[in-house]
Amino acid sequence: MPVIKRFIWIVLAVGLLAVVALGLDAGRFFTSPLHNTSGQLVTVESGMSFKSIADRLVEENVIVNPRDARYLSLYARYQGVANQIKAGEYAVPARQTPAHLLELLVSGKTRQYRITLVEGRRFSEIREQLEANDALEQKLTGKTEAEVMAAIGHPDEQPEGRFMPDTYLFPRGMTDIAFLKRAYDSMQTFLDDAWENRSESTVVESPYEALILASIVEKETAVPAERGRISGVFTRRLEKGMRLQTDPTVIYGIENYDGNIRRSDLRRDTPYNTYTRAGLPPTPIAMPSRAAIKAALDPAPGSALYFVSRGDGSHVFSDSLADHNRAVDKYQRGS
Structure with missing residues (x-):
């Protein structure tokens, strides 16, 4: 056999062996679990190419070397999904196969963070809670309440009471504006539905008044069985033109409240003092x-x-002022 032919056959044989070796190596990569031995977070930024994503997986030590990253890129192109990766933060489970990793990136099932808005809290407390969460992109820091409400699309509305207490899941990078829009819409949807199904015995004249009374x-x-009875007391007082005389509204109107409500506080007139003013306060509390x-x-x-706290979270309800005063003496004054 001429030398040139032998050389060609040698080259072809070496090439074939290289292809076989490459195929075996790729097979090893796709049938073996990934290198990470514990759950790991990987962030895919908007606009990243798949090659950049694969390189990041190497940097994060999810994939052990650049050669394996190239295998993953080739496989993604072969599957036709290289351009279908969703941006976001992914929690990559330990020891997943490359195929499962690719499915995760295509699915867009990014890591979800959790914030619970607790009933009974003020809007100022919500803002502090959101500002303390580093998974949210902060757009509203330093904004006034009016600017916040304008940013979420509801200018000229007061924010207090407008956001639904609930547990919300969200991906890293969601803005605080988007978060508040979601909580606002949740409250409005529920309030509208509740208003449509209101009882004829309710005394409030609008959904917003319902929100005020509910607050x-x-x-x-905090006793579930008492909510209807408490509402009943306030409803009857409003119907009779009696002042609500409820301490939480007074407290809301006190600047720098220190935890103690004094007689002078009950006498000091503010828009929220329901001892000095009739009807509902101007906003939820x-x-x-x-x-x-x-x-x-x-x-x-x-x-x-009337009602007075027993000191254990429950209340004693009274029809007359005389009975109420006796209950106050027993449970508040200890006499």
Whole structure:
């Protein structure tokens, strides 16, 4: 055989062996679990090419070497999904196969963070909670309440009580604006539905008034069975033209409240002092729960006009001022 032919056959044989070796190596990569031995976070930024994503997986030590990253890139192109990767932060489980990793990146199932808005809290407390969460992109820091409401698309509305207490899941990078829009819409949807199904016995004249009354009910009791009764007391007082005389509204109107409510506070007139002013206060005083809204729109029947705390979270309800004063002496003054 001429030398040139032998050389060609040698080259072909070496090439074939290289292809076989490459195929075996690729097979090893795709049938073996990934290098990471524990769950790991990988961030895919908007606009990243798949090669850049694969390189990042190497940097994060999810894939052991650049050669394996090239295998993953080739496989993604072969599958036709290289341009279908969703941006976001992914929690890559330990020891997953490359195929499962690719499925995760295509699925867009990014890591979800959690914030729980607790009923009874004020809007100022919500803002502090959101600002403390580093998974949210902060756009509202330093903004006034009016600027916040304009940013979420509801200018000229007061923010207090407008956001639904609930647990919200969200991906890293969501803006605080988008988060508040979601909580606002959740509250509005529920409030509108509750208003459409309100009882004829409710005294409030608008969904916003329902929100105000519900916020007072929320602050007055944490006992689920009492919400309707508390609402019933306030409803009857409003019907009779009696002042609500509820401490939580007074507290809301006190600047720099120190935890103690004094007689002077009860006498000091503010828009929120329901001892000095008739009717509902001008805004909610906290975020009411779904249950409190339902109670405001469906007050329990009865004749009680007063209630006082027993000191254990529950209340004694009274029809007359004389009975109420005796209950106050027993449970508040200890006499």
